[in-house]
């Protein structure tokens with residue numbers, strides 16, 4: 001069987017190290033097929049050592065129901081050199097069959113023996129040392145050489161760590177085969193122990209370990225099995241008993257004590273063994289703590305990226321809606337559960353590894369998760385901000401729409417603001433699942449500022465509308481009083497005009513102030529609005545006056561005044577001129593009186609000086625083009641205009657005179 005072949009049956013063996021000393025690429029897959037990958041620490045490893053053809057494979061198959069190749073008796077053909085592995089039948093156990101050659105004499109084989117000893121000691125809890133009874137006491141024998149190698153190698157591996165406890169202890173279980181029974185086991189045991197001690201003492205140890213004892217590193221156990229062929233039933237019975245020591249945890253002589261476990265999580269065994277073999281192969285110092293840390297790094301990375309894979313899928317699901325501007329309901333809950341699930345997946349598998357590495361990689365994983373979720377968090381805040389703002393605008397719009405009724409603007413704004421901010425805080429809190437580095441307070445204060453700005457724009461708009469409305473009303477209100485006053489042509493006509501102007505201006509101002517209170521307008525805004533109202537009121541008045549003093553209108557007014565004086569007598573009765581009437585005198589008088597009205601119309605000047613009005617200067621905030629040269633607006637007709645009007649009126653009056661004269665001539669002629 002070559003290294004490239006994947007066993008098809010879960011009960012089949014796998015050659016983890018072939019005769020070319022290469023490590024199989026399929027161990028990980030095989031462990032999974034055996035269903036041991038997720039066993040955590042709930043599995044055991046046992047390895048067997050011993051000379052060739054001492055019935056090692058036979059024993060393992062009997063003990064653990066494994067399927068290792070056994071030498072074919074008829075051909076006496078050796079099984080392939082290397083390390084083979086099986087899963088114990090119905091056991092959470094890995095069994096390693098180390099097939100060497102019995103070649104103490106051949107240098108190349110010592111190399112494999114040394115390497116396989118290192119490899120087995122670094123991973124196994126129990127090392128079965130298999131030997132014939134007649135090999136016991138043969139100090140020069142092959143077994144003793146093997147044991148010397150094991151001890152040496154073990155010193156290198158665990159020497160420094162002798163005091164560190166569980167991970168450095170291994171059980172050596174001696175199985176004496178073809179025990180005839182003449183020499184009791186206890187005697188064999190004594191002999192073997194003496195030999196082992198002698199070998200131990202003969203090792204050249206580093207000075208620091210000069211005092212180290214064999215039993216500081218190894219527990220020793222001994223058992224014997226009868227001849228398999230000569231006493232086959234007894235052999236089977238003893239094997240069955242021995243088997244109990246591997247499976248029955250309640251037994252006192254249960255072999256897999258916790259202190260022997262090498263603490264490699266099952267899902268890391270393949271990588272660990274491969275690394276160990278690589279180190280051993282390249283003749284590098286095998287430093288187990290470093291190996292465990294390297295294993296932890298490798299596995300924790302693997303576990304972390306597997307956990308992240310699922311996480312990324314989940315996180316991706318909400319990327320689109322967020323990018324499309326949606327506020328995703330319950331996003332915080334989703335993100336929290338993705339994060340917690342991911343960390344839990346990592347913890348489940350990675351927490352069995354080297355604690356420092358596990359903890360460090362967990363922080364990395366958490367950081368990666370957080371940075372993946374951060375754009376979702378920020379996106380949600382941004383979308384939330386936008387939604388809140390547009391809801392706020394819509395609320396103001398609908399409350400202020402023509403159908404909205406007479407509302408208190410300040411109250412509407414306050415309520416909408418509060419609702420908007422509350423909503424923001426609620427959703428922001430929900431989505432903020434990391435207190436470190438994540439915060440929404442800044443976004444909230446930005447939002448508050450913008451709400452304020454929007455409210456201001458609305459208020460200014462509303463104020464403008466209100467000022468326009470007040471202006472329209474004012475125009476209506478002054479129209480009639482001004483017309484009446486200017487028609488009268490009495491000396492106090494400007495007094496009447498100014499009384500009406502002041503009365504209605506005052507009304508306009510107070511109606512503004514009453515409404516402005518519900519707007520929460522600022523002092524400055526009020527000052528601006530009042531100035532605007534005053535200016536527009538004055539302009540409205542001037543427009544009205546202009547309309548009433550347009551050429552045709554004023555000439556018609558003058559004609560009216562003249563006619564009243566010339567064509568009617570003091571009692572208001574129409575005159576019928578007789579030849580001896582003083583037409584010339586009456587004409588002259590009426591004309592003079594009427595002409596005297598022109599300067600009265602020419603300037604807005606009430607007789608009662610307390611009725612005079614001065615437009616206050618425009619506030620600095622108003623645009624310069626709205627500046628009014630108030631004094632010049634008091635002049636209705638320039639002097640030239642007055643002369644022009646006088647001339648035109650005279651022509652009109654002359655026409656009346658001629659008509660009057662004509663009427664007397666015609667009456668004489670009758």
Ligand code: GDP
Nearest residue numbers: 052053054055056057058070071073177227228
């Ligand atoms: P391995 O090379 O150590 O794995 O030895 P095998 O299990 O392949 O067995 C080698 C030979 O020894 C085979 O022919 C077995 O049938 C035989 N054998 C196995 N167990 C025993 C035993 O307990 N006593 C004797 N005498 N022969 C055995």
Ligand code: MG
Nearest residue numbers: 056057069079
């Ligand atoms: Mg074998």
